[in-house]
Amino acid sequence: MAADGALLTLRDVTIGFGGVTALDAVGFDVQPGQILGLIGPNGAGKTTLFNCITRIYQPNSGDIRWQGEDLLRVPAHHLPKLGIARTFQNLALFGGMSVFDNTMSGGSSQARIGATSGLVGWPPSRSRTKKLRAKAWELLERLDLVALADAPAAGLPFGTLKRVELARALMAEPKLLLLDEPAGGLTHSEVKALGELIVSLRDDYGFAALLVEHHMGLVLGISDHVVALDFGNKIFEGSPEQVKHDPAVIAAYLGRAA
Amino acid sequence: MELFLERLITGLTNGSIYALLALALVVVFRGTGTLNFAQGELALFTTFFAWWLTTESIPVWIAIIASLIAGFVLGALIERLLIRPVQRRNDMAVLIVALGLFTGLNSLAGLIWGSETKIMPSPFPNGIDDFVSVGGARLYFDALGVVGALVALMIVLTLLFRYTRVGLHMRAVADNAESATLAGVRTSRILAIGWGLSGAIGALAGVLVTPLSPQQLGLTSMFHVFIAASAAALFGGLDSLTGAVVGGITIGVLEAMLTGYVSFIGGSLQQTSALFIIVAILFLRPNGLFGTKRLVRV
Amino acid sequence: MTTIDDTAAPSTAKPGARPGGKPKGPRFLVVQGTLPYRGLQLGAVLLVALLLLWASGLPAFRMGQITNVFIIAIAIAGLNLVTGYTGLLSIGHSAFFGLGAYTTGILIVKYEFAPLSTIPVAIGLCFVLGLLVGLPSLRIHGLYLALVTLAVAVSFPEIVRRAEELTGGAAGMVVRSRFLAPPEWTGLVRAERGIWMFWFSAAVLAVVMLLCRNLVRSRFGIAMRATRDNEIAAAANGISVARTKIVAFGISGAITGLAGSLFTMYMGALSPDGSFTLLKSIEFITGLVLGGVATQIGPLVGAFAVVFLPYLTASYTEGPLAGVVFGIVLIVIVFLMPEGIVGRVGILARKVVHIVPADHPRLGRADREGPPEPARAEQ
Numbered sequence: 001m002a003a004d005g006a007l008l009t010l011r012d013v014t015i016g017f018g019g020v021t022a023l024d025a026v027g028f029d030v031q032p033g034q035i036l037g038l039i040g041p042n043g044a045g046k047t048t049l050f051n052c053i054t055r056i057y058q059p060n061s062g063d064i065r066w067q068g069e070d071l072l073r074v075p076a077h078h079l080p081k082l083g084i085a086r087t088f089q090n091l092a093l094f095g096g097m098s099v100f101d102n103t104m105s106g107g108s109s110q111a112r113i114g115a116t117s118g119l120v121g122w123p124p125s126r127s128r129t130k131k132l133r134a135k136a137w138e139l140l141e142r143l144d145l146v147a148l149a150d151a152p153a154a155g156l157p158f159g160t161l162k163r164v165e166l167a168r169a170l171m172a173e174p175k176l177l178l179l180d181e182p183a184g185g186l187t188h189s190e191v192k193a194l195g196e197l198i199v200s201l202r203d204d205y206g207f208a209a210l211l212v213e214h215h216m217g218l219v220l221g222i223s224d225h226v227v228a229l230d231f232g233n234k235i236f237e238g239s240p241e242q243v244k245h246d247p248a249v250i251a252a253y254l255g256r257a258a
Numbered sequence: 259m260e261l262f263l264e265r266l267i268t269g270l271t272n273g274s275i276y277a278l279l280a281l282a283l284v285v286v287f288r289g290t291g292t293l294n295f296a297q298g299e300l301a302l303f304t305t306f307f308a309w310w311l312t313t314e315s316i317p318v319w320i321a322i323i324a325s326l327i328a329g330f331v332l333g334a335l336i337e338r339l340l341i342r343p344v345q346r347r348n349d350m351a352v353l354i355v356a357l358g359l360f361t362g363l364n365s366l367a368g369l370i371w372g373s374e375t376k377i378m379p380s381p382f383p384n385g386i387d388d389f390v391s392v393g394g395a396r397l398y399f400d401a402l403g404v405v406g407a408l409v410a411l412m413i414v415l416t417l418l419f420r421y422t423r424v425g426l427h428m429r430a431v432a433d434n435a436e437s438a439t440l441a442g443v444r445t446s447r448i449l450a451i452g453w454g455l456s457g458a459i460g461a462l463a464g465v466l467v468t469p470l471s472p473q474q475l476g477l478t479s480m481f482h483v484f485i486a487a488s489a490a491a492l493f494g495g496l497d498s499l500t501g502a503v504v505g506g507i508t509i510g511v512l513e514a515m516l517t518g519y520v521s522f523i524g525g526s527l528q529q530t531s532a533l534f535i536i537v538a539i540l541f542l543r544p545n546g547l548f549g550t551k552r553l554v555r556v
Numbered sequence: 557m558t559t560i561d562d563t564a565a566p567s568t569a570k571p572g573a574r575p576g577g578k579p580k581g582p583r584f585l586v587v588q589g590t591l592p593y594r595g596l597q598l599g600a601v602l603l604v605a606l607l608l609l610w611a612s613g614l615p616a617f618r619m620g621q622i623t624n625v626f627i628i629a630i631a632i633a634g635l636n637l638v639t640g641y642t643g644l645l646s647i648g649h650s651a652f653f654g655l656g657a658y659t660t661g662i663l664i665v666k667y668e669f670a671p672l673s674t675i676p677v678a679i680g681l682c683f684v685l686g687l688l689v690g691l692p693s694l695r696i697h698g699l700y701l702a703l704v705t706l707a708v709a710v711s712f713p714e715i716v717r718r719a720e721e722l723t724g725g726a727a728g729m730v731v732r733s734r735f736l737a738p739p740e741w742t743g744l745v746r747a748e749r750g751i752w753m754f755w756f757s758a759a760v761l762a763v764v765m766l767l768c769r770n771l772v773r774s775r776f777g778i779a780m781r782a783t784r785d786n787e788i789a790a791a792a793n794g795i796s797v798a799r800t801k802i803v804a805f806g807i808s809g810a811i812t813g814l815a816g817s818l819f820t821m822y823m824g825a826l827s828p829d830g831s832f833t834l835l836k837s838i839e840f841i842t843g844l845v846l847g848g849v850a851t852q853i854g855p856l857v858g859a860f861a862v863v864f865l866p867y868l869t870a871s872y873t874e875g876p877l878a879g880v881v882f883g884i885v886l887i888v889i890v891f892l893m894p895e896g897i898v899g900r901v902g903i904l905a906r907k908v909v910h911i912v913p914a915d916h917p918r919l920g921r922a923d924r925e926g927p928p929e930p931a932r933a934e935q
Contacts, residue, residue, distance in 0.1 A: 096784060351890050357841060
């Protein structure tokens with residue numbers, strides 16, 4: 001744990017691509033159980049920051065720490081084991097598998113995946129699988145997906161698939177859930193329902209969430225804390241109430257509107 | 259010294275064949291983003307056709323031109339009827355269709371014209387005495403002809419892509435098919451032309467290689483050429499014409515030198531060498547030596 | 557029969573009854589682990605046993621063909637793991653087949669191994685080769701990888717021809733039938749080698765199918781399919797894509813190599829240009845695609861088709877009609893039935909019978925409270 005109990009700490013994160021500085025000394029904390037909204041106009045660097053945290057990009061300088069430990073040494077596929085799960089902007093489900101199997105895949109970090117034990121049906125491995133299956137059913141119930149458990153993921157409505165992605169992410173029992181533009185492609189009422197779902201899941205399971213989002217209604221509605229970026233710089237950090245009135249944020253958005 | 263030159267000439271000749279077929283592969287790749295697995299067998303088929311024409315007392319040059327036309331038509335038809343419908347689905351579907359073509363065309367050639375070895379007449383004078391002396395080595399006319407054909411084709415293709423409307427359209431479609439369509443390019447026609455063009459180039463490669471090869475024309479004639487050509491095309495990341503030519507010549511010369519100077523490798527380990535070249539290139543640069551990186555959007 | 561009840565209706569509802577408003581579902585629901593399910597399983601096993609017994613009574617030639625089918629089915633089952641379930645197209649499996657075959661041949665002829673004891677060696681070598689071939693798949697994808705495997709397939713016969721000392725070169729190698737006699741404990745004599753190979757291949761096939769079934773249903777199976785469908789998402793969920801690919805290739809190669817081993821015992825003669833060329837790889841792929849990629853029984857169905865097709869076509873013409881038919885089949889399947897025969901049958905079967913896992917949360921709850929839930933989530 002970091003000294004002040006923060007789960008995720010970013011300090012002076014800087015990254016550039018071919019002469020363009022995408023992030024310039026960005027820093028903030030995510031506390032346990034907190035929903036933090038990351039906003040900013042297009043090109044502000046939100047996705048870049050997201051990708052740094054999820055280890056797709058390596059920052060040029062700066063520090064990202066997870067519970068006090070350096071996260072920048074960790075490869076992407078170790079994140080779930082550490083307790084960090086993510087969803088994808090355009091959904092990255094496994095089209096050839098059922099909803100149930102998609103959910104089960106989220107538990108891949110929870111137990112050793114042995115090919116040999118799989119091949120011979122090794123009992124200890126099978127009982128681990130059984131426990132994961134029970135967990136998967138529990139999550140499917142919670143997310144109202146039981147009736148669709150056997151349906152192939154490909155071909156289901158977009159909104160349903162968002163819930164499947166959440167189920168999959170929650171299998172990893174994350175302490176931090178990274179949500180990449182979860183409201184994208186949803187109707188107004190769907191966004192509202194999603195927001196309520198995220199908060200209720202957070203209340204039940206106790207994870208923190210970092211939400212990269214364009215949809216102001218969602219961000220201001222469910223966030224405990226908001227960080228705003230513009231041109232790679234952090235221009236605001238504070239409560240959802242405050243961000244509405246902050247001149248820098250307003251300028252960033254309105255200034256781009258034309 | 260003469261031996262070295264002779265080997266070099268052999269290498270350049272073979273390399274030109276590989277380069278020719280590699281150019282065909284690049285043209286298709288630029289047009290549709292796929293490697294045409296059946297390129298070699300399509301060339302085989304059209305070469306059998308050309309052979310058959312020569313047995314019907316048609317002069318070699320005319321038979322060759324006929325096979326180029328046949329290659330063009332077949333290539334365009336294949337693109338239109340078999341490739342385009344499955345392109346959208348997934349990579350594996352296209353590969354399976356190409357595999358189907360691979361075996362289908364190969365066996366069809368055998369079925370129609372018989373699988374015994376055939377002698378393919380050369381379009382160039384290829385008698386024992388038809389050579390020119392270069393530094394003591396013999397530069398046969400047919401070898402010269404092959405290299406000449408390659409050079410001519412390179413010039414034609416460069417001119418085509420750079421100075422003609424069709425070439426411009428092809429480049430547009432290769433870059434971004436949707437935008438090209440919106441800009442008024444007849445994408446559908448261009449795709450078919452692209453495959454047709456590569457079918458014709460492949461046909462040329464086929465008719466030029468068979469007279470040179472000691473095994474002449476048989477069902478397995480194009481296997482090795484295809485593999486070497488693929489390796490060559492990869493030199494340029496499958497989308498560079500120059501890369502393909504450089505690759506082809508390099509592989510041809512390398513093979514000739516290895517065969518000549520490294521005795522235990524010998525002729526029949528060519529395939530394995532090409533394999534290692536392919537793996538080495540792709541491992542170091544998964545998109546080819548000069549290729550452009552593909553972005554994966556999630 | 558049990559019903560799965562999504563509404564508050566009591567579980568005394570008649571089997572197959574559909575509460576009003578529900579969309580039409582399968583007619584029968586069978587729960588895994590229950591009596592009807594075990595009954596179905598037993599029935600299937602009995603059916604297979606009966607078929608085998610009937611087949612063993614056929615004339616030697618037919619029995620030999622069917623033995624060949626079993627062997628090819630094992631090879632295709634191996635291919636299925638890496639191509640069907642992990643999504644890595646391999647045109648090089650003829651090399652594994654050949655390596656397994658020649659390993660067994662050489663060990664029997666030159667080192668006087670008993671045939672059965674060559675099997676672990678063949679499996680081991682092919683596993684290692686599989687791991688090696690799997691390495692390029694870490695950096696190389698899709699058609700580029702297929703190209704690498706193509707080159708492997710084309711190189712194998714070359715290497716065999718070169719290594720004349722060991723393999724007999726282009727002339728091939730013969731394994732005298734006295735070395736291939738059935739083991740003593742079977743009570744069969746040398747002349748009954750055909751019967752031995754029939755039952756032995758059937759048994760090996762059964763074991764292989766069971767192992768593959770276990771693997772696919774395990775968490776490793778999920779890792780394989782996740783790698784196939786979306787590598788980035790797989791990694792984001794904790795799956796080591798690299799390890800999955802390499803291990804899948806290893807196991808896949810080992811199984812196809814096992815088939816090769818059996819092939820030597822069955823044929824008694826090997827030649828590099830006979831059954832170990834690129835065309836064999838294409839045969840495997842055709843069988844896989846026709847039978848049904850990523851299905852359990854597809855390899856067996858595909859093997860039947862692929863073994864008997866050349867015989868059917870040979871009766872029509874001289875010449876390589878089989879290749880033409882394979883080519884046409886591949887193309888037609890992609891267009892009309894990409895899920896293959898077993899895949900298509902499976903889709904139809906699922907309209908009639910739905911197999912429910914034993915841990916499904918809605919089984920037999922007569923006392924559900926709360927509002928009825930829709931059978932399909934409305935969006």
